Amino acid sequence: MTKVLLDPTGERSVPHRERLARPASFDGHVVALLDISKPRGDVFLDQLEQRLTAAGAQVRRYKKPTFTKPAPVDLRHEIATQCTLVIEALAD
Amino acid sequence: MTQPNAPTLPDGLVVFLKRECETCRMVAPLLTEFPVAVFTQDDPAFPDSLPSVHDGNLSLSWHHDIETVPTLLRIVDGAEVERTVGWLRTDWQRITGLATLGDDLPIMRPGCGSMSVDPDLAPGLAAAFGGNVLTSRRLELADRDDEFEMLFDRGFTDGLPVVPPTEERVLRMLEGTHRDPHEIVTIVPPDLVPVTIEKIAVNAVMAGCKPEYLPWVIAAVEAVCTDEFNIHGVLATTMPVGPVIVCNGPGTRAIGMNGGGNAMGQGNRANLTIGRAVQLVVRNVGGGRPGEVDRATHGNPGKIAFCFAELESSSPWTSLAQSRGFEPSDDTVTVFAGEGPRCIVDQKARTAAELANTFAACLRTLHNPKLVIGFDTVLVVGPEHARVFADDGWDRERVLAELHARLDSPGSDLVWGAGGIADGIPPHLKDLTLPKFRPDGILLVHAGGGAGLFSAMIGGWANGTTGSQPVTWPVTYDAANTDESEAS
Numbered sequence: 001m002t003k004v005l006l007d008p009t010g011e012r013s014v015p016h017r018e019r020l021a022r023p024a025s026f027d028g029h030v031v032a033l034l035d036i037s038k039p040r041g042d043v044f045l046d047q048l049e050q051r052l053t054a055a056g057a058q059v060r061r062y063k064k065p066t067f068t069k070p071a072p073v074d075l076r077h078e079i080a081t082q083c084t085l086v087i088e089a090l091a092d
Numbered sequence: 093m094t095q096p097n098a099p100t101l102p103d104g105l106v107v108f109l110k111r112e113c114e115t116c117r118m119v120a121p122l123l124t125e126f127p128v129a130v131f132t133q134d135d136p137a138f139p140d141s142l143p144s145v146h147d148g149n150l151s152l153s154w155h156h157d158i159e160t161v162p163t164l165l166r167i168v169d170g171a172e173v174e175r176t177v178g179w180l181r182t183d184w185q186r187i188t189g190l191a192t193l194g195d196d197l198p199i200m201r202p203g204c205g206s207m208s209v210d211p212d213l214a215p216g217l218a219a220a221f222g223g224n225v226l227t228s229r230r231l232e233l234a235d236r237d238d239e240f241e242m243l244f245d246r247g248f249t250d251g252l253p254v255v256p257p258t259e260e261r262v263l264r265m266l267e268g269t270h271r272d273p274h275e276i277v278t279i280v281p282p283d284l285v286p287v288t289i290e291k292i293a294v295n296a297v298m299a300g301c302k303p304e305y306l307p308w309v310i311a312a313v314e315a316v317c318t319d320e321f322n323i324h325g326v327l328a329t330t331m332p333v334g335p336v337i338v339c340n341g342p343g344t345r346a347i348g349m350n351g352g353g354n355a356m357g358q359g360n361r362a363n364l365t366i367g368r369a370v371q372l373v374v375r376n377v378g379g380g381r382p383g384e385v386d387r388a389t390h391g392n393p394g395k396i397a398f399c400f401a402e403l404e405s406s407s408p409w410t411s412l413a414q415s416r417g418f419e420p421s422d423d424t425v426t427v428f429a430g431e432g433p434r435c436i437v438d439q440k441a442r443t444a445a446e447l448a449n450t451f452a453a454c455l456r457t458l459h460n461p462k463l464v465i466g467f468d469t470v471l472v473v474g475p476e477h478a479r480v481f482a483d484d485g486w487d488r489e490r491v492l493a494e495l496h497a498r499l500d501s502p503g504s505d506l507v508w509g510a511g512g513i514a515d516g517i518p519p520h521l522k523d524l525t526l527p528k529f530r531p532d533g534i535l536l537v538h539a540g541g542g543a544g545l546f547s548a549m550i551g552g553w554a555n556g557t558t559g560s561q562p563v564t565w566p567v568t569y570d571a572a573n574t575d576e577s578e579a580s
Contacts, residue, residue, distance in 0.1 A: 003233040003235075003237070003239055003256075004230050004231065004259065005231045005257050006231070006257045006294045007230070008228075008248050008377070009376045010283060010291070010376070010377045011229050012285055068328075068559045069558075
């Protein structure tokens, strides 16, 4: 007899999204630097901003209210509409 | 009440019986006195005096909601128009139209339970005949598939075997609540998936719960999925924390939870499976799995299950739930983002003040002696330690006040680099006096065995609105849960 079990999951199929191809240069790109509000993430991002700017990128800085929760929808929307690349500083 | 799509019963009189029932045996001789279709549940040869139809798979009994045998029905044009259960002479005389039927029998005899409502059989019958109550996707296994291995292979387990969630087991689990299986309880991070009572029941089966634990699992799932508790962050953090569930109320005793010896250890089904079920919901419904969104550096064994009851019966204090606004008669869960417990030893203190000194010295070291205010703790005071406090007349409020008073530090001892320790607080706070914990940052719980001058502290994760707040949630048993605003 065939055994039948019930699926314990949320039964969602999460869409798989490919990353964008790595750009050949920063020309015309706006790079978002997202500070997740962990200590000294800003130190890391300051260094990145200097190097990216030197490489010709236009840089915009953003910050999550807290590292413990996902970025608010509005912030994600803001980054998506204003920038073409994003770098997230993950930890201290 | 007859179920939809029930097999039709023949017009005329119909009776359901089983040989095991004494009342059925008493009325059996009467059945030759009038035309009646007889359906027997257990012995196909019963009654001996006339032919019967064996309702062997109990399909007719289940579909026609036979709860008692004997049940006598009158069917007209395929529909039931009269029913009586057990033996009530006036009813049987009226329904059969025989004014003297059974005049030599007692006026009334109760019947017996129908086999279709036998607790061991009913869930299986509901699974076989109930159709679409359960909406979860069915996973079919071939004959030779091992269901335990399949559940591992699909990533549904926490690393330990789980009970295979068959339809029958899930239906039986759902008997633990009056809430609609399709009710959406909450949204489970990190994938933000709506979870139904049914899905919680599936995971509760897998965790090994009994049906009476289900309301506790539901309450804990509701509590951890609040924005205040922030299970997304608790899961994603590299710190070794998970939901620690402290249960309060008379229901903890009713379902056999342990708040005594080895309360936080192994050996009690309710403690372990309630905690485990919550974690399985987060894993399976929310998609929170180690190595994915769960980024814990070390984790801790409590992330499989960490749930225990407060030992209220012998506590010298009001309970944790009372301190958080609930009544002693309320059943509640308090969820706390915590690591594993660490033992506090003091076998010499005979005064409350001495013991408070030890507690404070230990609590000060939580996570890092130089990190303050940012982490809460659950302080689990063992009965022998609680007695030392109680003997000196210290109530809950006094214990907490005395501990807080012993846990202030000058900022100069805590700043970055002080004592040769890099971590700590920013230099601009050096002139302040700072407490180890915020004012409500110690959650006092009475639990443990009767012997042993020990207590335990459970360190928390980042607290406050930017991290995780402890949440106390009522356990509800009714269909409509309208008390969510009571959560504190």
